[in-house]
Amino acid sequence: MQPVNTSVSENPILEAAHEAAHHEHTDNRMFGFVVFLLSESVIFLSFFAGYIVYKTTSLHWLPDGVTGLEIKEPTINTIILVSSSFTIYIAEKFLHKNNLWGFRAFWLLTIAMGSYFLYGQAVEWSGLAFGFDDGVFGGSFYLLTGFHGLHVLTGVLLQLIMLVRSFLPNEYDKGLYGIEATSLFWHFVDVIWIALFTLIYVWQ
Numbered sequence: 001m002q003p004v005n006t007s008v009s010e011n012p013i014l015e016a017a018h019e020a021a022h023h024e025h026t027d028n029r030m031f032g033f034v035v036f037l038l039s040e041s042v043i044f045l046s047f048f049a050g051y052i053v054y055k056t057t058s059l060h061w062l063p064d065g066v067t068g069l070e071i072k073e074p075t076i077n078t079i080i081l082v083s084s085s086f087t088i089y090i091a092e093k094f095l096h097k098n099n100l101w102g103f104r105a106f107w108l109l110t111i112a113m114g115s116y117f118l119y120g121q122a123v124e125w126s127g128l129a130f131g132f133d134d135g136v137f138g139g140s141f142y143l144l145t146g147f148h149g150l151h152v153l154t155g156v157l158l159q160l161i162m163l164v165r166s167f168l169p170n171e172y173d174k175g176l177y178g179i180e181a182t183s184l185f186w187h188f189v190d191v192i193w194i195a196l197f198t199l200i201y202v203w204q
Contacts, residue, residue, distance in 0.1 A: 001186065002055055021087075023122070024031055029181075030139075030177065030180065030181065033181045033184065033185075035183075037184070037185065037188050040151075041099035041188075041192075044148075044192050044195075045198075047140075047143065047144055047145075047147070048195065048196075049138050049198060049200060051144065051200075052142060052143060052199070054136045054137075055137075056189070058136060060135070061135075061136070061137050062135075062137055062139055063134040063135050063137060063138055065129060065135075066077075066079040066129055066130055066134075068204045069200070069201055069204060071204075072126075073120060073123070073198065073202050074120075074124065074201050075201075076120070077089060077116075077117050077124075078120065078193065078194070078197050079145075080113050080116055080117055080120075081113065081114070081117045081152075081189075081190055081193055082190055082193075082194065083113065084109075084110045084113035084114055084117075084186070084190070085186065085187050085190045087106045087107075087109045087110045088106070088107065088110040088159075088183050088186050088187075089183070090106045091103050091104075091107040091110060092179060092180075092183055093108075093185075094106060095172065095176065095179060096176075098167055102125055103166065107123040107159060107166075108158060108163060110186070111156055111159045111160060111163065112158040114159070114186075115156055116150055117152055118152055118153060118156070119143065119150060119196075120147050121159060125142075127146075130189065135179075140198065144196055144199075144202070145196070145198065148189070148192060148193060151185075151189050151192070152189055154185075154186055155182070155186045155189050155203075158182045158185065159182055159186070161178075162178055162182050163177055165178065181183075
């Protein structure tokens with residue numbers, strides 16, 4: 001009796017099952033990443049809720065000598081950060097068309113815009129007239145903007161890793177999960193900042 005050949009590469013049924021399992025694994029990874037972002041959203045929402053409660057119930061909300069926040073530079077930073085969602089989207093489109101240099105150009109532009117946002121935030125922090133320990137407002141301001149800034153930094157680092165990977169031969173033939181997850185994370189960071197900017201800078 002001849003032994004049954006169970007090699008995946010030579011058995012079309014096993015090969016199809018292997019491919020299905022591969023796709024299912026990829027889908028599960030993205031699903032898990034979305035769940036992670038939802039958990040991050042809950043953290044930010046709890047911070048936002050605390051900020052609103054303290055702001056609406058505190059008799060002396062702003063620290064002594066502080067009448068409000070300067071909004072011009074944060075507005076410019078906001079425009080740059082939100083615009084980076086469009087550049088990363090264009091970069092993805094180039095990658096789907098197998099145009100690696102177009103992808104790299106717009107991906108690098110997104111990295112530059114995110115880095116500029118971090119620089120602008122550092123400049124703003126260095127010029128503020130209050131610190132982390134100046135009342136609930138001071139603590140809330142640095143907690144919210146700092147926690148978001150940490151996410152921006154994480155997004156920039158992830159983008160740098162994806163950019164380096166684009167120079168490896170046939171790297172994206174194995175799938176675009178890393179690119180798609182990084183892009184989704186960046187859109188999440190931008191949406192959170194819009195809510196944070198409105199809460200802290202617009203609603204003064």
